Amino acid sequence: MFVKITGIQRQVFISLCLYLGQILAGYSASWPGPVIPKLRDLEQSPLPYLLTEAQLALVATCMYLGGIAGPYIVLWLSNVTGRKPCLLLAGAVLAIAYIILATTKNIALLLVGRVLSGAACGAIAVTNIVYIGEIASASIRGILLTVIGVFHTLGSILIFAIGPYVSYLWTTYVALAVIAVFLISVLFIPETPIFYALQGRDEELKKVLQDLDRLGDINELLEMKNHGTVTNTKREWKELFTIRSNRKALFIVVIINIFQNGSGIMAVVFFSAAIFDMAGSSIKSNLAMIIIGCFQLLGSTVTPFFIERTGRKRILIMSSALCSLSMILKEMLQIMLQNIATDPNGVHSINYEIAD
Template sequence: MDKQNEKTKSSTSRVPDTLFLYISVITAHLVSIASGTSMVWTSPVLGKLYSNDTEVNPIGRPITTIEVSMLAAIPTFTNIPGILFMPKLSDIIGRKRYLLSAAFVMLLAGVGLAFSNNVALMIITRCIFGFHGSWMVVCLYVAEVTEDHNRGKFGCYFGILHQIGHLFGFVIGPFFSVKYFTLITISPLLIFLVIFTMLPETPMYLLAKGREEECKMALRKLRSNKTEEEIEVDLEKLKENLKKQKEEKGKITDLTKKRESRLAVILGLLPLITTYCSGVTVIFTFLAPFFDEAGTSLSGDIVAIIIVVFKITFFLLTSLVIERFGRRKMFLISSTSTAIPLFLLGIYFYLQSIDSSLIAYLQWLPLTCLIFTVCFFGLGLGPIAQAFVAELPSEELRAVTSSLVHSIGIFVSFALTFLYPIISELGVQWCVWWFSMNCVVGSILMYFFLPETKGKSFVEIQDMLKNYSKLRKQ
């Protein structure tokens, strides 16, 4: 590329983002809203399933502890084969077609869940709902329709819209039956299926498939505030990226053969595992019953709404400042800070377990600690980890790498979700303290090993991984 093109590229790389780009990203994340609501579905529903009232409880009897573990955890575990194999299909049929197909399957599974009248059927339909790993392909879609300077900001939208899904579930869950609550939670999928059909495929995918004219059309829609010359510069940049990333066809074996591919997996896992092991996702799965165990005068359902509002606020804040402060710094601040309120929350539950007289003076502590936990979590671990995973791999290995990394993360989430209801009967404090310790360990590991990707193109990130040892010595 000549100097004039380089100058043009430099001068146009940070023009304001278009309304169409915002619509494309937000519409894609309607799937994330549905997934987020599904994640906390158990929180308002468990109270009904514990009831002896057959008018409230669709299974006709109180649910057992082991059934709670199975209902919450098994759908998470069965997501693993879906995440490992299904998103690779998006490399064949395209990100757009895959997401449309996945949303339709989610819609059918949601209807089946709404009319389920036994635990086994609930587990099966919840498994189908999340089997395809659509949220991961959403992250890929967003990463490929955005640019280097705004990829981090829009990458945070997964966390934001996922949390809005949490809020959606917490707000409406207590006021509707299990059937109508479930039907309402899948309504964003209907909107998605209507609007997303009119949105473009990702330019990166189109160019990779040799559909250059369609790629240019997609670029014109997504970056309509750029001139035709600037669009040509962006197209040449995409061609350059593909040329460097696809010198040889990507294979799953390249994950072990190529140093940068191995590092993409390991470094992607580091913040993601810390995110899951912080326990925030587990706590949100059981948020209403979790807070009810604290024994305060506040309702667990009301507390869930309060906490998720704070969480969304800090997810939004992170999306505004991430390109200024960078991924690594935000991860370190988030993980270190999240450990503190979790440790204090563990002290509260310990004092409660020994019937300490101090509990009467500490009724404010559980809500305060949970608010600070989700606020600090929202500064990095929550909104950035998913997008960070999609940044590290090369284009031809992005889907398979993300599948592997997220599968390992989901397995960790399954184990924590399954074990929490059982171990918490021995003492909630032990669970919460363990979550706190995980945040500290994660901070230490990220401080020493995690690189910064702020403002870097996919090619620059690959070059950085190739020279990773040199970077660590600097």
């Protein structure tokens, strides 16, 4: 006798399939953390030569060049072919990226692999948000979307936990294994009801809503079909700047993203092992990377429980202040280390500089 699965349970299972893609996004973003030290060692590096510091920095950051293009490609493609094909395409591109990284013998292919991984992860991240938002019931939509950040952090912890203890090749093999599971999982999930509504495929719409236990939303989605089939992209972009409320929202989003990306978190993630080695910390860099990931996980899991009571604005202010304080302390430590390296009495000279 089969156990009956409710619509809510089916929504959760579908979301778990998509969270595998978010794990891959976190894994790929944090991949340079344990891998860059391997690229500095000829015995561990897949390349026959050592890379300069500038080249290592490029390997770490070029992923975001692809990350710029990926979301825009799938935002257009998802309305033409559907959300599910976009996830399959992004997963396939990510698999190609890691195959390139596994077989590379020169920096050019290494950069190509990283750029492709950025495009694929950007596409997966955006499509996941759209997909979950469209299949989830209103009662659980918020928590399912919030958990996306948790699984992104779990991906970072995964590479931090295994990266230092396995070879360069195995860091790519693990990613390929997760990609395979992700692609197989996506094959068994349905298309979203909103895509069916916009395409006028009413029978498929009713079936997927029935499976998700959301038949009560059918009238709303049919109304969306009548008013949402024709869109004017140029007009939407124009209204982003001509309507005052849109300009304000755009300004807020841009400022938040500047603060987030300017906080230095990605630099810490990319070069976490090197930073702790230079600091001469008693904590091994391998363990330090895992600690960083655990703190990220703590923030992404605890925040949702009090965000409604505390408010988004207050949380943003507090987190920004903590980021500023930590960056100041880190920079003070860096200055002290540089002074000590050049002058045994560097600590005393720092005291005078601060006093002045």
